[in-house]
Amino acid sequence: MLGPEWLNDRVWHIGFNRLAEVNEQLVRGREDIYFGFEFDINALKKLPDYAVRYYIRTLAAHRDALRGSFNFYRALDTTLAQNVERQKAGLLTMPILAIGGAASVGEGVGETMNTVAHNVQSLVIPDCGHWVAEEAPEEMLAALTTFLAPDRDRG
Incomplete structure (x- = not known):
């Protein structure tokens, strides 16, 4: 759970995104701060501003969009179990x-x-x-x- 700063900056969001609801409460209305950081920290080359604005605007436009972005991470336990079953085939x-x-x-x-x-x-x-x-x-x-x-x- 603890690692060097450069790694923490890039992967901390995985645990945060899996939280049941406080993540949505903290991010809603601040999507530009949260996702702006995520798009910036994990890029080697800065993403075009128009692309980042588009993604953030889309995530902020409807509460289900933000919830869905977190639900991908919240479903990881289920996804991992499904992958184990698929591999058996x-x-x-x-x-x-x-x-x-x-x-x-x-x-x-x-x-x-x-x-x-x-x-x-x-x-x-x-x-x-x-x-x-x-x-x-x-x-x-x-x-x-x-x-x-x-x-x-x-x-």
């Missing part, structure tokens, strides 16, 4: 593209997916943090285009 057979930012979890995405799937293609995007689509949109689009090409070409 065997590894996934469909192709998987695992993308990680080098300044974030990097190879960890591919390593994790290799534990649950047979056909994993892994890509680590250099000079990129947690927000891969926002920090490296061209690289992300190129990876997705290449990965999906066989299906597109089959019609």
Whole structure:
């Protein structure tokens, strides 16, 4: 639970987001402070202001949007139990593209997916943090285009 400051700054939100309701009470009306920090601290390259404003505006627009963003974390116990049950059925057979930012979890995405799937293609995007689509949109689009090409070409 205790780690170096740089790590704490990047992962403290996981426990906070799982709280039953006080997190919503603390964040509601202050979404710009909370999510602004999260978007900033986990990025290697600063995200465009228009993108951050859009995400924050969306999360602040309706109380269910904020609640839903926290519910993803609140459901982790259930999700983990479901994943254990799914793994008992065997590894996934469909192709998987695992993308990680080098300044974030990097190879960890591919390593994790290799534990649950047979056909994993892994890509680590250099000079990129947690927000891969926002920090490296061209690289992300190129990876997705290449990965999906066989299906597109089959019609």
